[in-house]
Amino acid sequence: MPTSAHKEEEIEDMYEQLDELLRSVKSEHNLYILGDFNAVVGDIKDGDVTGKWGLGNRNERGERLINFCKQYDLYITNTMFEMPKRRRYTWKMPGDIARFQIDYIIARTNSKKHIRSSHAYPGPNIDSDHNLVLAKCEIEWPKNHKNKTKKLININLERLKNLEYRKEYKETTDRILQEWPTPEGTLEGQWKTITKTIEKASSAVLGKTKRAPRKNWITQEILDLILLRNKYRDTPTEEGQNLYRKYKNRIQTLCVQQKEKWLDAQCSKIDFCMQRGFLERRYNLVKTLQGKKKTKSKVISNKEGKLLYDKEDVVGRWVEYIEELYEGTNLNGDILEEEEKVPDDSKGPNILWREFDSALEALADKKAPGKDNVPAELLKCCGPEAKNYLYNLISTIYDTGQVPEEFSTIKTITIPKKDILELSVADGSLLAGGGRSSSPSFGKLEREQPAALGVSREGPAW
Structure with missing residues (x-):
């Protein structure tokens, strides 16, 4: 002052x-x-x-x-x-x-x-x-109330490469779908039926992926020594404190030795993968050694460069950015035109099974799922009954112009490259959405006739 x-x-x-x-x-x-x-x-x-x-x-x-x-x-x-x-x-x-x-x-x-x-x-x-x-x-920090979202189930998709597991998964999806008590009549209900069927079948047959241990080099010997060390941690006698320091030093020595051995083994595996051309396996090994990259900050700035800290202001800035990014596109309303609003001479033919199957097989593997949390691999490996159920659902969407809610919802994921995000329409790297926005985003169909799936029955394909 x-x-x-x-x-x-x-x-x-x-x-x-x-x-x-x-x-x-x-x-x-x-x-x-x-x-x-x-x-x-x-x-x-x-x-x-x-x-x-x-x-x-x-x-x-x-x-x-x-x-x-x-x-x-x-x-x-x-x-x-x-x-x-x-x-x-x-x-x-x-x-x-x-x-x-x-x-x-x-x-x-x-x-x-x-x-x-x-x-x-x-x-x-x-x-x-x-x-x-x-x-x-003694500062009392405000509690962070996270939005309740559908929990992603970590299904062990690697098991689908095994022919026995894949066969069992196909049979299980068809069996669960046939045992479903009352098939839902609405589009929302039909989509929930197929997603729940896939979720139950994948959990029962493929199981969940096991989390890697926090420290891969920790051996059983080290764990036993940790228990002994903890036993003497609060011992008031001098002898107890000496034993505590002894075990503590021994644990530290073993951890250093085991970590070096583990790192050498990982480096050897990476060299082997490089020599044999196993690029994907090599990438996963290097990614494991690097660890997870954490986002430094969730703070963004507005058009004037002013920093936004409030949650509502940040969300509002994202809305403004996306509206500018898709300027001229109708962000509200249905993705598909309703059938009665399309002239008869503009309506295309019905979707053929081979087109649906081709689009389904064209879905890329190992991509992030949409809001429904159904990976493409699980959709592609469904049994014939489940695929037929999905085919009928997509045909109904095409014919009526109505879509389930999850189909019209995308996830927006920030990929910050510095502490403060500056959103601009030209910076496309900050928005990772669209694509498989809500699950069966069935790519562009190759066909001489009009596209089978699209914004309208005469418009561009999904």
Whole structure:
């Protein structure tokens, strides 16, 4: 804050900037304001704003600071705790002719239970006429309420390469579909029927993929030593502490040795894959060694370059970006035109089975599933009854122009290349959607006749 030598207009200008800043902070967020306010609030208790352990007599600027705190329901923490005067003053005049408390730590009134202490520390030599002011807090972070989405089941798709597993999976999908109690009549119901059938069959036959151990080089010997070490962790005797250190050192030594052996073995496997041309296996091994790459930040900026922290603002910016990206495209309404709205002479022929089967087989493997979490491999390996059920569903969609909700929904995944995302229509790498947006996105069909699946019966294919 400006000193007493500055005009009142400058003081008000600073408070106006603080007002603008505080209006951007949500009420449920933690808020702490620290600084040299060049104001004396004194040692008189004033409601919940100040305590009686301030210092000196309140001046005009101290009164202005208190009014500001009352406006935003704040309180001055380093006036609330009983301390000797040598722990209250934060600034001394040149020549040490007088001492004042003008530096404060300000927090929300509802966060009093988090502040354990707050006062000045005159001891540290920081080459300044101000003292260090320190508050000890136990901050309660807001809970992150994640949106409830359909949990992705990690099916062991590698087993589909085995002919026995694939045959059993086909038979199981047909059997479950035939045993389904009451086939749903609506498109939504029919799509749920096929997805639940695939989910049950894949879980029963293929099973789930097993997670790799957290540390691949940990052996049973190390695990046994960890149990022994933990046994002596809290032993008060000197002998127990010596045994604890002994096992601890032994564990560290073994971990280093086993990790080196494991890394050497992995490097040998990578060399073998490179020599034999097993590129995919080599890629997976290298990816395992690198570990998961974590997103650094979810903060993005708007068109003006202003950073957006609020969840609603971030979502709104994504909506604005996608609308600009697909400018001119109708983002609302059905993907397909309804049949009665299409002239008879513009309607194409019905979908043939060979077209459906060709499009299904053309789906790429090892691609991220859509909202339904059904991988392409499971659709392609279904039994004949399940495929026929799916074929009838797609034919109905084509004929009626109506689609299940999941077909018209995409996932937007951010792929940040730096801490702050700057969205622009030209930057296509930030949007990974479309494609198999909701599951059977059946590619472009090769046919001399009009496309079998499309935006309309005379429009482009999916």
